[in-house]
Amino acid sequence: MAESGVIRVLNANGVNTGVERTEFLVIGAGPYGLATAAYAKWLGLDVTIVGKALDFWKTHMPRGMLLRSGTDWHLDARQVATFEAYVSLRGLRPAETKPLPLSTFLDYASWFMGQYNLTPRTAHVVHLARSNGEYVATLDDGSRLHAKKALLGLGFAFFKHYPKDLTRKLPRDSYVHTCDTVDFDQYLGKRVLIIGGRQSAFEWAALIRERGAEEIHMMYRHATPRMAQPDWSWVQPMARLALQVHAWWRQLAIEEQERIRNDFWMTGRLILEKWLATRVDQPNIHLHEKAGIVSVDTCYDGTYDVLLEDNSRCNVHRIVLATGYMPVMNNVAFLDRSSILDRLATVSGFAALDPEFQTNFPNLYVTGLAATRDFGPFFGFTVGCPVAAKIIGDAVAN
Numbered sequence: 001m002a003e004s005g006v007i008r009v010l011n012a013n014g015v016n017t018g019v020e021r022t023e024f025l026v027i028g029a030g031p032y033g034l035a036t037a038a039y040a041k042w043l044g045l046d047v048t049i050v051g052k053a054l055d056f057w058k059t060h061m062p063r064g065m066l067l068r069s070g071t072d073w074h075l076d077a078r079q080v081a082t083f084e085a086y087v088s089l090r091g092l093r094p095a096e097t098k099p100l101p102l103s104t105f106l107d108y109a110s111w112f113m114g115q116y117n118l119t120p121r122t123a124h125v126v127h128l129a130r131s132n133g134e135y136v137a138t139l140d141d142g143s144r145l146h147a148k149k150a151l152l153g154l155g156f157a158f159f160k161h162y163p164k165d166l167t168r169k170l171p172r173d174s175y176v177h178t179c180d181t182v183d184f185d186q187y188l189g190k191r192v193l194i195i196g197g198r199q200s201a202f203e204w205a206a207l208i209r210e211r212g213a214e215e216i217h218m219m220y221r222h223a224t225p226r227m228a229q230p231d232w233s234w235v236q237p238m239a240r241l242a243l244q245v246h247a248w249w250r251q252l253a254i255e256e257q258e259r260i261r262n263d264f265w266m267t268g269r270l271i272l273e274k275w276l277a278t279r280v281d282q283p284n285i286h287l288h289e290k291a292g293i294v295s296v297d298t299c300y301d302g303t304y305d306v307l308l309e310d311n312s313r314c315n316v317h318r319i320v321l322a323t324g325y326m327p328v329m330n331n332v333a334f335l336d337r338s339s340i341l342d343r344l345a346t347v348s349g350f351a352a353l354d355p356e357f358q359t360n361f362p363n364l365y366v367t368g369l370a371a372t373r374d375f376g377p378f379f380g381f382t383v384g385c386p387v388a389a390k391i392i393g394d395a396v397a398n
């Protein structure tokens, strides 16, 4: 059965040519892709989503993770299938959603998909080219999809950040990014160094310890963040300003953008959720604040001797980089080099977007983290999903 939005092209003899057409191709079935697909579908567009639903959340976030966001952040541009509507339908008690377990977010997202009858095609786009004003996607199941309009909902995984001044001090193959280490059973009885000192670093430390790690060292350049209840209440109203004036963020003075970015990161990075406090305040979790790496040497038994700038030393089995994500469109290897990547306008690695999230190619849109330069830091979190969905959906429908 053909999935919704796809038209199979037959030749004059009625034989399937292997070419499929859709009006609006959404690449990536993460929160941003799903939110936009739902709204565009509701507007009456033929939409095809390609990607495994919520794949990043299921395979690159650890089971047992608690979200920083609450049920006020949701996916619906129409404000109907909201997280709060889901919570009330299920009769969830406050204790079940504060803090919000990853599994509850996934349940909500899957209910949301059901509300809009979204059935992503479970495949991966391995190549996207532009040809005769259309976008041609090749999928890993061998099929080809032609689309007039396309959205890149790429998310996070392409953009793992490995700071060069750090990695050049680490032996080759000695480290792994948090994105690639969510199965914590391997840490049982192990000593671990976590580099980075924001929420994900502390949450990984708590989870790794709870799975039986022997010793955890955490190292970061800044002071230890405060554990408190962060105030995110100002973020949603600000993210929604783009609905009134799509270009409001880019119209701000650079200093004003910087101030808001700092406020956002102060909330997000310099305050850690209170529920983490007792989980990391443990005798076998050692904090090394305002410290950098001096050297890391590989030992005969495969462990690593680490010397830190605070003159402390440790010997560890594993090194985990909690160094975050930074968009670099050049990393998106499935984009065809000659017809897209080489001519894609970028600024500091981010795609340069117009006020409708459109790249310099007509009808090619970029959303989520890769759009944060032009729309503000909120679009790296689900709070921006309904906003981006509305703006992109309306643009695509016109």
Ligand SMILES: Cc1cc2nc3c(=O)[nH]c(=O)nc-3n(C[C@H](O)[C@H](O)[C@H](O)COP(=O)(O)OP(=O)(O)OC[C@H]3O[C@@H](n4cnc5c(N)ncnc54)[C@H](O)[C@@H]3O)c2cc1C
Residues within 6 Å of the ligand: 027, 028, 029, 030, 031, 032, 033, 050, 051, 052, 053, 054, 055, 056, 057, 061, 066, 067, 068, 069, 073, 123, 124, 125, 126, 153, 154, 155, 156, 157, 200, 334, 367, 368, 369, 380, 381, 382, 383
């Ligand atoms: C540890 C951690 C904790 C976080 N906690 C929160 C939180 O509490 N609240 C919050 O709002 N946000 C949180 N975030 C941010 C969150 O990840 C983003 O808000 C959200 O994932 C953005 O949605 P997205 O659709 O842009 O990206 P993603 O969720 O990354 O989805 C992108 C999808 O595109 C798919 N894809 C990419 N390329 C292709 C291709 N070629 N073909 C097919 N599919 C493709 C990927 O497989 C992926 O499933 C957290 C992030 C991390 C790393």
